[in-house]
Amino acid sequence: MKRMGLFICHCGTNIADTVDVEKLAKKFESYPGIVFSTNYKYMCSHPGQALIADAIKEHDLDGVIVAACSPILHETTFRKLARQSGINPYQCEIANIREQCSWVHKDKEKATAKAEKIIKSIIEKTRLNEDLKPIEVDVTRKALVIGGGVAGIQAALDIADAGYPVLLVEKEPSIGGHMAQLSETFPTLDCSQCILTPKMVEAATHPNIELLAYSEVKSVDGYVGNFTVTIEEKATGIDWDICTGCGQCSEICPISVPSEFEKGLGNRPAIYTPFPQAVPNKPIIDSENCLEMKTGACGLCVRECEAEAINFNMEPTYREEEVGAIVVATGYELYPIMNLGEYGGGEIEDVIDGLAFERLLSSSGPTNGKIRRPSDGKLVKDIVFIQCAGSRDPEKHKPYCSRICCMYSTKQAMLYKHSVHDGQPYIFYIDIRSGGKGYEEFVERAQREDKVIYIRGKVSKLYRENGKVKIAGVDTIANKPIELEADLVVLAMAMIPTTGTEKLANVLKLQTDANGFLQETHPKLRPLESTTAGFYLAGCSQSPKDIPDTVSQASGAAAKVVGLFSGEYLQLEPTIATVDEELCSGCGICISVCPYSAREMDIGKGIAKVNEALCVGCGACVVACPSGATDQKNLTDEQISSMAKAILKGEKES
Amino acid sequence: MSDFEPNIVCYVCKWCTYAGADLAGTSRLKHKPNTTNIRLMCSSRLNMEQILMSFREGADGVFVGGCHPGDCHYINGNYKTQNRIIIMKRVLKELGIEPERLRLEWVSANEGRRYIEVIDDFIEEIRTLGPIKLPSKENLIEKEVPING
Numbered sequence A: 001m002k003r004m005g006l007f008i009c010h011c012g013t014n015i016a017d018t019v020d021v022e023k024l025a026k027k028f029e030s031y032p033g034i035v036f037s038t039n040y041k042y043m044c045s046h047p048g049q050a051l052i053a054d055a056i057k058e059h060d061l062d063g064v065i066v067a068a069c070s071p072i073l074h075e076t077t078f079r080k081l082a083r084q085s086g087i088n089p090y091q092c093e094i095a096n097i098r099e100q101c102s103w104v105h106k107d108k109e110k111a112t113a114k115a116e117k118i119i120k121s122i123i124e125k126t127r128l129n130e131d132l133k134p135i136e137v138d139v140t141r142k143a144l145v146i147g148g149g150v151a152g153i154q155a156a157l158d159i160a161d162a163g164y165p166v167l168l169v170e171k172e173p174s175i176g177g178h179m180a181q182l183s184e185t186f187p188t189l190d191c192s193q194c195i196l197t198p199k200m201v202e203a204a205t206h207p208n209i210e211l212l213a214y215s216e217v218k219s220v221d222g223y224v225g226n227f228t229v230t231i232e233e234k235a236t237g238i239d240w241d242i243c244t245g246c247g248q249c250s251e252i253c254p255i256s257v258p259s260e261f262e263k264g265l266g267n268r269p270a271i272y273t274p275f276p277q278a279v280p281n282k283p284i285i286d287s288e289n290c291l292e293m294k295t296g297a298c299g300l301c302v303r304e305c306e307a308e309a310i311n312f313n314m315e316p317t318y319r320e321e322e323v324g325a326i327v328v329a330t331g332y333e334l335y336p337i338m339n340l341g342e343y344g345g346g347e348i349e350d351v352i353d354g355l356a357f358e359r360l361l362s363s364s365g366p367t368n369g370k371i372r373r374p375s376d377g378k379l380v381k382d383i384v385f386i387q388c389a390g391s392r393d394p395e396k397h398k399p400y401c402s403r404i405c406c407m408y409s410t411k412q413a414m415l416y417k418h419s420v421h422d423g424q425p426y427i428f429y430i431d432i433r434s435g436g437k438g439y440e441e442f443v444e445r446a447q448r449e450d451k452v453i454y455i456r457g458k459v460s461k462l463y464r465e466n467g468k469v470k471i472a473g474v475d476t477i478a479n480k481p482i483e484l485e486a487d488l489v490v491l492a493m494a495m496i497p498t499t500g501t502e503k504l505a506n507v508l509k510l511q512t513d514a515n516g517f518l519q520e521t522h523p524k525l526r527p528l529e530s531t532t533a534g535f536y537l538a539g540c541s542q543s544p545k546d547i548p549d550t551v552s553q554a555s556g557a558a559a560k561v562v563g564l565f566s567g568e569y570l571q572l573e574p575t576i577a578t579v580d581e582e583l584c585s586g587c588g589i590c591i592s593v594c595p596y597s598a599r600e601m602d603i604g605k606g607i608a609k610v611n612e613a614l615c616v617g618c619g620a621c622v623v624a625c626p627s628g629a630t631d632q633k634n635l636t637d638e639q640i641s642s643m644a645k646a647i648l649k650g651e652k653e654s
Numbered sequence B: 001m002s003d004f005e006p007n008i009v010c011y012v013c014k015w016c017t018y019a020g021a022d023l024a025g026t027s028r029l030k031h032k033p034n035t036t037n038i039r040l041m042c043s044s045r046l047n048m049e050q051i052l053m054s055f056r057e058g059a060d061g062v063f064v065g066g067c068h069p070g071d072c073h074y075i076n077g078n079y080k081t082q083n084r085i086i087i088m089k090r091v092l093k094e095l096g097i098e099p100e101r102l103r104l105e106w107v108s109a110n111e112g113r114r115y116i117e118v119i120d121d122f123i124e125e126i127r128t129l130g131p132i133k134l135p136s137k138e139n140l141i142e143k144e145v146p147i148n149g
Helices: A021-028 A047-057 A073-083 A098-102 A108-127 A148-159 A177-181 A190-203 A248-252 A289-296 A300-304 A353-359 A407-417 A439-447 A501-508 A546-564 A589-593 A618-625 A637-649 B017-026 B047-054 B077-095 B110-131 B137-143
Strands: A006-008 A034-040 A063-068 A094-097 A135-137 A143-146 A167-169 A208-211 A216-222 A226-234 A319-321 A325-328 A332-334 A352-353 A383-390 A424-429 A453-454 A459-465 A466-477 A480-486 A488-493 A495-497 A520-522 A526-530 A535-537 A568-572 A577-579 A597-604 A607-611 A630-632 B009-012 B035-040 B061-068 B102-106
Touching: A006 A021, A006 A047, A006 A073, A006 A108, A006 A535, A006 B102, A021 A108, A047 A063, A047 A073, A063 A073, A063 A607, A073 A094, A094 A098, A094 A108, A098 A108, A098 B017, A108 A637, A108 B035, A143 A148, A143 A319, A143 A488, A148 A208, A148 A325, A167 A216, A177 A190, A177 A353, A177 B017, A190 A208, A190 A618, A216 A501, A216 A535, A226 A325, A248 A300, A248 A407, A325 A501, A325 A546, A325 A577, A353 A488, A353 A535, A383 A407, A383 A480, A407 A424, A407 A439, A407 A488, A424 A480, A453 A466, A453 A488, A466 A488, A488 A597, A526 A546, A526 A607, A535 A546, A577 A607, A589 B137, A618 A630, A618 B077, A637 B009, B009 B017, B009 B110, B017 B061, B035 B110, B047 B077, B061 B077, B061 B110, B077 B102, B077 B137, B102 B110
Parallel strands: A006 A034, A006 A063, A063 A094, A143 A167, A143 A325, A167 A208, A325 A535, A352 A488, A383 A424, A383 A488, A424 A453, B009 B035, B009 B061, B061 B102
Antiparallel strands: A135 A568, A216 A226, A226 A319, A332 A495, A459 A466, A466 A480, A520 A526, A526 A535, A577 A630, A597 A607
């Protein structure tokens, strides 16, 4: 029979004023299984803990009930004490008689009676507790980072610097992400390429990082610490191992198609690197546009390539890798401009999105940094930026704020002014959101130094007139209609998760939120972790954010991965589901109710088993099991029943 | 009946309703002392037999508390609970126990105020219903409860 000790805390007067602790301690002395019962002013204090430790030894206790504050506060404290005193920490339980009794009731007699019920129920639970120890799972100390934008690069570098190998997988031919497209960055106006490209090179050359560009994750199996992933290395048409990256092939290629990197404002050949600073700096062949691949009537590049690296018949290859943790940094894209018909999106050539304008601003862009409008190449003299294009519009578009548009439009207006001194930038805004270090000062500077005119109001319509774009809207401060003419209109389009995020989320079994961004475990306290153990989130895949926040989150996610890798084992809570193999009929209902894929068939035995590393102990399968074969450790059906009986029946009869 | 003090057992999930009850405490909000919580990891851990057993052991009411729809810590446990409670209420009715004696509420971890409101409301409802009268074989046969259709 279990020998239990009961320790009732006064919590100063917090409990003792409303609950008669002395009376209860006395009463429980004769309760079945209780061999020691006492009360003390502060159980969590040093002398309080010493009192418990001494009692465990003196009375040879193998169960401890501390009646005190909520288990959320001191369960860990007392379980640690139990372990140090030589008993299993899972034999220590907390009866919450403060938050859920003394603090919510006034009548001392009634509160004491309720405290008695609470304590009884916890004694009954403890009576049936078994010794448990945390589940220890081996960890493969290698990380997979999906996405090679600045978030993925940062996460990969931090994990690699801590000494662990990293696979960095990027679906495009080069890493760098959207940051590589940017001209200069707010609020410091440092050149994006200048701060990013060294990091790209560092990631590609780091001894602990293996870079797999133009590759995609196709499947993931396993669980935290032990994933098996399949990665497709897409057919580039060029043997990158022997390609020297000389670029002769691109120069000779007769094809010219709109460049994705230049947002269609410039062209590229069919055999190309997306941009000159690409990492790896090796080309791919765009099979849809390559003349040789379409008609077999070209082959100019083959003749030009001295390294003989070109292989039109290349097939994708697949490789399997073992990793312990996965960082998902799949980034964002802009809400398609075509969706904003009211603003002439996709119809008026001189209405472009923010990323396209970045390319116009970039000195290495299609216009070499000259702000020329796409329709006729004329230098832009009047320019209008429109905020919240698709954002903050729950009726028609996206309900959320994309967070960076106020700042980048301000930056773009400033950079425009620095390029076209006699030009005039206007910004239509709903309200300016400039929360961030140095951000408010930056907006103020745009108005003061660069004479950017901010108009609070919503644009209702854009249309072409006399070779210009007419903007009709309302100035909501002056409260009157406003009309402007511009050579170019830049829409600050909403940020959305990249195409393919949903598909990837299905492959990885990750949750997404209402807007398709990846769901974090807790919005405040666990923002770096996905709801599935072993997956970490970085950057805009989780929510729209700027570069400083993206890099911070990436470093945070990397720290989580390094934390996971640094222990000898991964320790998990043992209060999980169990299976009585004699009773299990192998019906598989538990598999269908488990949201964590923790239940699986043991084909050999014909029964359903529990994957201890994946089970989080919610208990849904225990209830679903029709044959009563599944139960939960230290919260068995029998324990729940006896807790309820203790509450309802009062005195224990046995 | 005025001196009747209901005895109510509450099965609440650790993440939302139990934490909401803790918040009621830290906010020093007062409620009537007729309920006692049993902390489960998730409301979906509650067996239907456990509900029947609670009534058999003399519970005047059974309260189940979970996370709001969409907020379940275990993705969708609360939906499972909701389905079970709907079925259970029909079972109770067939057995001659007022279905109102079983109540499911969503109380989040930041709803200390809502916690005491739903608890007090439930206690008052049970007070009105009076002590549990368990069905006996005789009164079930007398009532001739028709089976659906």
